[in-house]
Amino acid sequence: MRVDVVTIFPEYLAPLELSLVGKARQAGLLDVRVHDLRDWTTDRHRTVDDTPFGGGAGMVMRPDVWGRALDELLADGPARLVVPTPSGEPFTQRHAESWAGEDRLIVACGRYEGIDARVVEHYRDRLPVTELSLGDYVLNGGEVAALVVVEAVARLLPGVVGNPDSLVEESHGADGLLEYPVYTKPAAWEGLDVPDVLLSGHHGKVERWRRDEALERTAERRPDLLARLDVAALDKHDRQTLGRLGWVVVGNHLELVRPA
Ligand code: ADE
Numbered sequence: 001m002r003v004d005v006v007t008i009f010p011e012y013l014a015p016l017e018l019s020l021v022g023k024a025r026q027a028g029l030l031d032v033r034v035h036d037l038r039d040w041t042t043d044r045h046r047t048v049d050d051t052p053f054g055g056g057a058g059m060v061m062r063p064d065v066w067g068r069a070l071d072e073l074l075a076d077g078p079a080r081l082v083v084p085t086p087s088g089e090p091f092t093q094r095h096a097e098s099w100a101g102e103d104r105l106i107v108a109c110g111r112y113e114g115i116d117a118r119v120v121e122h123y124r125d126r127l128p129v130t131e132l133s134l135g136d137y138v139l140n141g142g143e144v145a146a147l148v149v150v151e152a153v154a155r156l157l158p159g160v161v162g163n164p165d166s167l168v169e170e171s172h173g174a175d176g177l178l179e180y181p182v183y184t185k186p187a188a189w190e191g192l193d194v195p196d197v198l199l200s201g202h203h204g205k206v207e208r209w210r211r212d213e214a215l216e217r218t219a220e221r222r223p224d225l226l227a228r229l230d231v232a233a234l235d236k237h238d239r240q241t242l243g244r245l246g247w248v249v250v251g252n253h254l255e256l257v258r259p260a
Contacts, residue, residue: 001102001157002031004073005146006066007109008048010034012143021151024160032150040068049112058113066108066119074127079104081129082149083120084142088131091148093172095130099149100156107149109142176229178222180213212241219245219260226254 005013013034016022024030038046049059070081082105099105108115123129134145155161171179183194197209215238218225226242231249234242239249246258 001029001100001153002033002079002104003150003153004033004035004079004104004106005109005143005150006035006037006069006073006106007141007143007146008037008111009109009141009143010036013146015147016150020160021154024154024157027159029157029159030150030154035069035073037065037069040065040072052113056113060113061110061115063116063118063122066115067122070106070108070119070123073106077104078127079106081105081120081123081127082107083115083129083131084109084134084145084149085114085131086133086136086138088133091132091134091145091152093152095132096149096152096156099153105149105153107142107146109146111141175214175233176225177214177218178225180210180217208237211238215241216245219247223256227256229254 007013013032016032016034017025021030021032025032037048041047047062048065049061052058052060073079080099080102084107108119120129120131132145132149134148139145156167158164161167167173171177173179183198187194187199195209197205200206219242226247231252231254234249242248242254245260246256247254248257249255
């Protein structure tokens, strides 16, 4: 897979040379190319921004500079355009899963008050475009989002994570639950013991305990995820556990009837 990142701070993307993503690049599983937007400016000062029409604070990135950059990159072939912005759709594991199956992403990192709105309007007619938010807070630019997207997508590419089983049971996986708590040696530490069931060697009981912990954690921390869960995937024991937590199946979804 190829990912082009366009930014006025190419050095910001240096962490993509480290760890699993760096190794994936070296192994040829992932081709990341970081570009300096200023390479597509035409003036002596390498200007990428200007004052907003209609007035107001801050500066807006010029569409002509972005247009030259994106047209040149797209001359290599088609891609999905990802534009990080706090007004985008929330980035989730579903985006990462879907994009891991695509050939190419271009991440356009805005700075200042953002990119002239005509850029997304223009390219929407030509390629798939996603305006994407990391969450309900404001960052200084899209570079951190580019790091997040590349890492989340890269680890789903075949061969990047050594043991693919570790992708199966993690939070925000297909079952829609948060991950159960994990423990390792020593079995006793600072007066805290690992739950007995995990030392029992009883595989069925371990599985059940982990499932109950995942349900309980999700109910406590992310009730919004439970409310969206596919109830067809819940067995009798799941429903009993959820019932103790105050959640019942109503029609084809879960409802909180009584705070736990
Ligand atoms: N740029 C600035 N804030 C952002 C956010 N929350 N998500 C994605 N890109 C951003």
